[in-house]
Amino acid sequence: MAQFETLIWTIPIILVLESIGSCIACGRAEYRIGDECCPMCSPGNHVHKHCTEFTSTSCVPCVDSTFLDEPNGLIKCKVCTNCDPGLGLMVKQSCRPSSDTVCGTLEGFYCLDPTKDGCRAAQRHSSCKPGQYISHTGTTSTDTVCSDCTGDTYSDGSFTSCQTYTQCDTLKLQQIKPGTHWSDSECGPQTSPIATLIFGVVVVLAVIAAVTMAAIMKRRRKHQRSYNT
Template structure:
């Protein structure tokens, strides 16, 4: 009966949970290593836990009883990421977004994956500029305005007549109107003058031919 009592007491002792700053190894409750350190040797009945710092781009950010540190996160530029805060023995790398990217998978302090901001197409303007957390928002130009896709607002067409120029090409939603110098004479006047010159040339040619024919018919006496 005494043996049974002793065994029962041993089982009760073994079943008692370790403290918050301890971890169990077989029958021992060993002190945890502090953040930034890992277990080198577990404690024994006579010795405490032996800890060593994390090294070679590894970390542990909580008190622990682990024998290996965790590999630091790599901020891959291929995913639109850059290092915002470098890895330390007691904390993982914090990644941020590259210039021109926004975060697709945010974390508490950083980002796990990012995507390049959308580009507005000609005929659209940038309604809201992209940020590290949101994509660019585009909107269409309307009325007599245009944008090549890089403007933050649609611009009105150039009014050629106010510049004392003539319009060579009308504006579209993706390009401005094109202006050129005014001609010295109206287009209709130039066309009329050309027609008159051509008609006079034809009359002169016909008259010349008629005179030659008449001379042939009326020989000199």
């Protein structure tokens, strides 16, 4: 009778202990499958067969552009990231079984969505407009900064500083077109007062000659009509 009572008390205790055991978390390098705590596969490998009471976990390497970068109990590897040139990205570090692809920015782009080692999306550097200069050149992490030209200076948008207008008189030239904030002044050969006077006289004589010739031709036509009648 005493043995029967002992058995009655023992069975619930065993069940409670088993229940508690099943709720205990597995170790840091283990993962749970059913009631078993299986050893994890190392980075670069995935589970081929889960462990049993009598066998350990069976692991195989990641292949075909897949990876796993942490100890795991997964049956499949993750697909490697594609560095899309359409998003301004290029491969900075190729994918390996134990690490994902690391993307960098293409030339002329800066990162919009940085990661620990690379970038997920990038955008082309801004272009400065005529009348502006590049005050800060764009980098892989920052956009170009543009500033306006002021005073007697100009820039076509590609300069890193505004340029001073060309002084035509210092070059012994005359100014044909004044400078603007987006274009330099235009210079041409100087014309002397005598040359200007001669040119004016030639123009006047040419006009007089043309008027005189027109008058002569008009009189001739008038005379010819009178003779015919």
